[in-house]
Amino acid sequence: MKLLDYKKVALGLAAGAGALIATTGAAFAAAAPPDPLNSGDTAWMITSSALVLLMTIPGLALFYAGMVRKKNMLATAAQSFGATCIITVLWMIIGYSVAFTTNPDSHLNQFIGNFNYLMLGPMGLKAISPLAGTIPESVYMFFQMTFAIITPALIAGAIADRMKFSAFMWFMSLWLLFIYCPIAHWVWGGGWLGSMGALDYAGGTVVHLNAGTAGLVACLMLGKRVGYGSENMAPHNLLFALIGASLLWVGWFGFNAGSAVTAGYNAGMAAAATQIATAAAALGWMFSEWLIAKKPSVLGMISGAVAGLVAITPASGFVNPTGALIIGVAAGVVCYIASVWVKKWLGYDDALDTWGVHGVGGALGAMMTGMFASNAINSASHGWLIDGNFGQMWIQFIDVAAVFVYCGIGTFIILKIIDIVIGLRVSREVEVEGMDINLHGETIHG
């Protein structure tokens, strides 16, 4: 009996207290501006950031390391890991400021952001970026950081097996600041390409065409590996590459669906489009290879998947499932031809096909975004085939051309400077003996 009484009293008190707090809270709410923070969006965006980080470590690290010879596996993985670390710090110090703040001079803002966000000084606990109004700026900054990390890390694929670690770290740093940050600002940070109406949902041009172009320039400048074309350079462990590619696939949902910056309809459709395009591209590459080379390789099917992921990246938030399917198939077939046949004909040593998959796939995806973008899916877009806006194709082309030209020239200059000051390529002796033992003092045993 007494126990029941206590319960009643406790409940009564709780109800009374609750009513008091609710009314008091309402009064306070009326006095202060409502918090724009959306916890669903915030939770999703923190998750997305972690997923995109997973794409680099260990996704890209394993994908690339598995494809090189045993003597270079650690050094290859070290490039992804090292890039993650240095870019994180540089992004915090100055990168975010240059890319994602608004320059007070509206003319300059077409090309570059403000410099007042150094060390993220002005970013308080409750800061919110105008570019992402329902999540903390700390989360938006972190999300964008993970994109800034993976973009230069991708370039490592083109120059695998032959670049000095010191030169690589310098390259990552300078390329981030002078190439990635401006281009990110042009398309996403309020600059001229975004203002012009270029459609790049998650970075087909900003990330993939950008990294791919840099890769092409870098592999041409560094030259072919010793023994290229005659020596056995078979992948040491394709299972690592498969694991890496799978981590890339899963992590990519943070990349594409996270680019909605909200947790809602657009994120959902972007996720669906991503899955469909990726599988379609893997099949596209697989069947092309099966037909032409007689056997469907594991390396081929995972490469096809990555090509699909790349191509759907700019389109993911703008297309419907059918558009995604077509983009996927096209990417699988085109990137297969580019990476296997065109590379063979032209003879350049893009070791892990950064240009063939990311460069070509990114450009293809950007153009096909113009073709299949649908106003019904995303009210910010008017595409060619569904909405009848052929002008979008021209805008997409300018985006592609601008990134290609700026990145190409800029990458050349940066690499030239590094080469003059400290040299880019390892010595022949180091290259033949192996990067792991010579650059890092470590080996994979067994």
Next chain:
Amino acid sequence: MKLITAIIKPFKLDEVREALSAIGVQGMTVTEVKGYGRQKGQTEIYRGAEYAVNFLPKIKIEIAVKSEMADAVVDAIASKAKTGQIGDGKIFVVTLDQALRIRTGESDGDAL
């Protein structure tokens, strides 16, 4: 004494070992090796880069026996390791000058 070295296809090892056990061979040394003779390897293709794999995995067996047993051992190995396909392997017999069992100090015939 004779030292018999046999290069055989890896999947034949168990059969050969059982046959040798049956005729009284009490020990052997087995190594994983690579080699080629008339059998050619496969071609691997990685994104268009073709590599002909010239060396094939084989198993090398080394057995030291008293001279009287040598012929029986060679026959046992040859009959069990044969498949009739190219790449079955080879057997070499050389004369062994000395042998010693480390634990007991027994030498030559007593060591085998």
